Amino acid sequence: MKIFTINNKKEEKFLRTKTADFDFQEFTKKEINDLIKKMREAMNKDNGIGLSANQIGLNLRIFVAQISDEPLKRDENNKIILPSSKSMKFYAIFNPETVKFPEKKTMMEEGCLSVPGIYGLVERPERITLVGFDKNGRKIKIKAFGLLARVFQHEVDHLNGILFIDKAKNIQKIEIRK
Numbered sequence: 001m002k003i004f005t006i007n008n009k010k011e012e013k014f015l016r017t018k019t020a021d022f023d024f025q026e027f028t029k030k031e032i033n034d035l036i037k038k039m040r041e042a043m044n045k046d047n048g049i050g051l052s053a054n055q056i057g058l059n060l061r062i063f064v065a066q067i068s069d070e071p072l073k074r075d076e077n078n079k080i081i082l083p084s085s086k087s088m089k090f091y092a093i094f095n096p097e098t099v100k101f102p103e104k105k106t107m108m109e110e111g112c113l114s115v116p117g118i119y120g121l122v123e124r125p126e127r128i129t130l131v132g133f134d135k136n137g138r139k140i141k142i143k144a145f146g147l148l149a150r151v152f153q154h155e156v157d158h159l160n161g162i163l164f165i166d167k168a169k170n171i172q173k174i175e176i177r178k
Contacts, residue, residue, distance in 0.1 A: 001038055001039075001041070001042040001045075001056045002056065002057070003042060003046060003051075003055050003056060003113050003114060004054070004055055004056065004057055004114055005113075005114050005115065005116055006114060006115050006163070006165075007116070011057075011114075014054060014057065014059075015054055015055065015114055015158070015161070015163065016161045016162075016163065017054070017059075017161050018159070018160050018161045019052070019053060019054050019058075019059050019060060019061045019159045019160075019161075020059050020060065020061060021061050021095050022060050022061045022062050022094045022095050022133075024094075024133070024137040029135075029136075032135050033135065035053075035058075035060075035062070036064060036092045036135060038056075039051055039053065039056065039062070039063075039064045039092075040064050040066070040090065040092075042056055043064055043066065043113075044066070046113050048113045049065060049066055049067060049147075049151055050063060050064070050065040050066075050151045050152075050154060050155045051063060051064050051065075051113065051155075052155045052158035052159050053159075054158060054159065054161075055113060055114050055158060061094065061095045061096070061159050062092065062093065062094045062095075062159075063091075063092075063093055063096065063155035063156070063158065063159065064090070064091065064092050064093075065090070065091045065093075065148075065151045065152065065155060066088050066089070066090050066091070067088065067089055067091075067147060067148050067151060068088050068089070091142075092134070092135055093130070093132040093133070093134070093140070093142075093152075094132055094133040094134070094135070094137075095132050095133055096130055096131070096132035096152070096155070096156050096159070097130070097131055097132065097156070098128045098129070098130055098152065098153060098156055099128075099129050099130070099131050100127075100128060100129035101125040101128055102125055102126070102127050102128075104125065104126045104127070105123050105124060105125050105126060106123070106124065106126045107121045107122070107123045107169075108121065108122065108124070108150060109121055109122075110122045110150070110154060110164045110168065111164075112154070112163065112164050112165075114158075114163070115163060115164065115165055117173055117174050118165060118171060118172070118173050118174075119171070119172050119174065120164065120165060120168025120169060120170055120171040120172065121168060121169045121170045122150075122154075122164055122167050122168050122169075123167070123169075124149070124150055124153050125149065125153070126145060126146070126149065127143070127144070127145040127149055128143075128144055128145075128149045128152060128153060129141065129142070129143050129144075130142045130144060130152050130156070
């Protein structure tokens, strides 16, 4: 699966468009599971920790994320090295919305598979409450903090047509070695 980037004007326009709500009535359980599997594979292939459906050209309100309790490490090309799968928690969240934002915010570097080679500092709430649905259409509510809260906010922004560079300060471009 190809990940849309801002390097292509047509893809950037799509990335900057709010996605449509996911309608569970339009998909079979197998189609939903296949979608999650494809999104997870695309995210892992490019060493990502989150991926929204519009990043792969789908106008659907769903994202996947895979987070570890272990600190993130990067290789010589500044790509994230994923921790062992045993320490990873996987999420597939449909029609997500952030509903609670406490006052305390933190600044942290962010990057994005759709904005290759660019990083910047983004201020976001340290803790959030996310509501949405699981793959079976059941309501879920997750209280997230730290990196998990940041990834959830980043992905919900994607689904709302917002890119991290719209909020970032101290944007830096790095050369990606091949």
